[in-house]
Amino acid sequence: MASCENYSKFECDMLDNKLNLKDELTQVGFDHIPPGPDRDRRISRAQTARRLGSKVPPPYPNGWYAVAESRELKTGGVQAVDVLGQNLCVYRGEDGAARCVDAYCPHLGANLAVGGSVCGNCIECPFHKWRFNEEGACVSVPGVEQAPKGVSIKHWTTSEVDGAVWIWYDAEHREPLWNISDAPELKSWGYRGRNEYIVSAHIQEIPENGADVAHLNAVHSPSLLTSLGEKFPFLYNIIGCHEWSANWSKGEDHTSYITLTHDYKILKYNVLHIDAKITQIGPGNVRLLINWPLGPILISQSVTPLSANLQKVVHRMFSPAYNAPAAAVFVKTEGAMFERDVAIWNSKRFVSAPAYVRTDKTIRAFRSWFSQFYSENSLSFRDAMQNTLEW
Numbered sequence: 551m552a553s554c555e556n557y558s559k560f561e562c563d564m565l566d567n568k569l570n571l572k573d574e575l576t577q578v579g580f581d582h583i584p585p586g587p588d589r590d591r592r593i594s595r596a597q598t599a600r601r602l603g604s605k606v607p608p609p610y611p612n613g614w615y616a617v618a619e620s621r622e623l624k625t626g627g628v629q630a631v632d633v634l635g636q637n638l639c640v641y642r643g644e645d646g647a648a649r650c651v652d653a654y655c656p657h658l659g660a661n662l663a664v665g666g667s668v669c670g671n672c673i674e675c676p677f678h679k680w681r682f683n684e685e686g687a688c689v690s691v692p693g694v695e696q697a698p699k700g701v702s703i704k705h706w707t708t709s710e711v712d713g714a715v716w717i718w719y720d721a722e723h724r725e726p727l728w729n730i731s732d733a734p735e736l737k738s739w740g741y742r743g744r745n746e747y748i749v750s751a752h753i754q755e756i757p758e759n760g761a762d763v764a765h766l767n768a769v770h771s772p773s774l775l776t777s778l779g780e781k782f783p784f785l786y787n788i789i790g791c792h793e794w795s796a797n798w799s800k801g802e803d804h805t806s807y808i809t810l811t812h813d814y815k816i817l818k819y820n821v822l823h824i825d826a827k828i829t830q831i832g833p834g835n836v837r838l839l840i841n842w843p844l845g846p847i848l849i850s851q852s853v854t855p856l857s858a859n860l861q862k863v864v865h866r867m868f869s870p871a872y873n874a875p876a877a878a879v880f881v882k883t884e885g886a887m888f889e890r891d892v893a894i895w896n897s898k899r900f901v902s903a904p905a906y907v908r909t910d911k912t913i914r915a916f917r918s919w920f921s922q923f924y925s926e927n928s929l930s931f932r933d934a935m936q937n938t939l940e941w
């Protein structure tokens with residue numbers, strides 16, 4: 551078992567004997583709040599006394615969203631999932647397929663995910679044992695010969711891809727506008743671990759980071775190996791730094807692409823070159839194919855809105871067997887790079903009309919591309935904030 555002692559800031563455990571790093575909202579980006587007995591209260595105030603911006607886009611764009619880890623949802627397993635302004639019940643039927651229905655039973659409102667059980671491919675309510683099939687229709691009621699006609703719960707279209715269970719969310723209640731399937735590499739590559747972040751920001755901010763080329767060398771340049779270069783700038787060249795270049799382009803439809811190069815330079819010598827091909831698939835799904843000297847790694851990123859301004863971001867790592875140790879290292883190092891963005895997201899506000907300069911042209915293009923995921927009946931940010939799941 552790998553040691554977790556170096557990850558004291560993270561909650562760290564092992565999932566299927568693989569590293570599983572989790573970082574909560576309060577753990578990143580609040581270094582400016584000094585230690586003291588009231589620090590937690592001051593962090594809480596920094597979060598809630600925050601302007602979120604004007605003309606903020608709808609919080610739940612149309613698309614596929616990860617709602618559960620495949621490995622954690624065993625056959626017959628049931629999970630309560632509260633995302634996208636919905637209370638959901640995710641379960642795995644005895645045929646092995648993952649399913650998702652609204653949580654509340656139409657009979658007297660019990661939560662199917664809390665004490666409910668899987669029978670065949672149906673979900674059974676814990677309160678009076680009514681059963682609902684995979685389409686959400688009520689199919690049996692104890693003590694009654696015929697289940698009441700027309701009684702049903704909403705079922706969500708699901709797909710199981712890249713180690714996660716995804717649901718299709720659409721404000722217009724359309725069938726999926728595109729389908730998702732496993733990354734081709736996963737036919738032979740294995741799972742190597744994951745990291746997970748809770749980020750306070752609008753969902754659009756996270757994919758926009760890939761089109762924001764200018765931030766790369768501003769935020770991601772200081773060495774991951776040591777923070778000495780930041781404390782002692784004269785050591786910067788000796789310790790080395792990360793240099794980045796990137797190109798963002800939109801595809802014909804719901805996909806966009808980034809080609810990214812990274813060089814770790816010490817005294818102008820390039821000691822580590824990494825190429826990445828990044829594919830954004832809709833609003834909440836990204837694949838990063840990394841090529842570095844030790845072999846390829848696939849990172850599958852999911853971004854799922856827990857509420858209007860709160861995202862769960864997971865990076866799942868996959869690689870060929872020979873590259874497994876290097877991929878496991880990426881769980882931590884990729885997370886450390888990502889954490890630099892999280893520190894900014896956790897305190898920023900959304901700016902609807904930025905003062906664009908020449909180097910920001912891909913941000914403008916990204917926003918135009920991303921707007922396809924909003925539609926006429928998308929819930930407004932203001933309405934979502936006024937009708938939160940928290941009360």
Ligand code: FES
Pocket residue numbers: 655656657658659660675676677678679680
């Ligand atoms: S509340 Fe679900 S069966 Fe009665």
Ligand SMILES: [Fe+2]
Pocket residue numbers: 759765766769770891
């Ligand atoms: Fe970034």
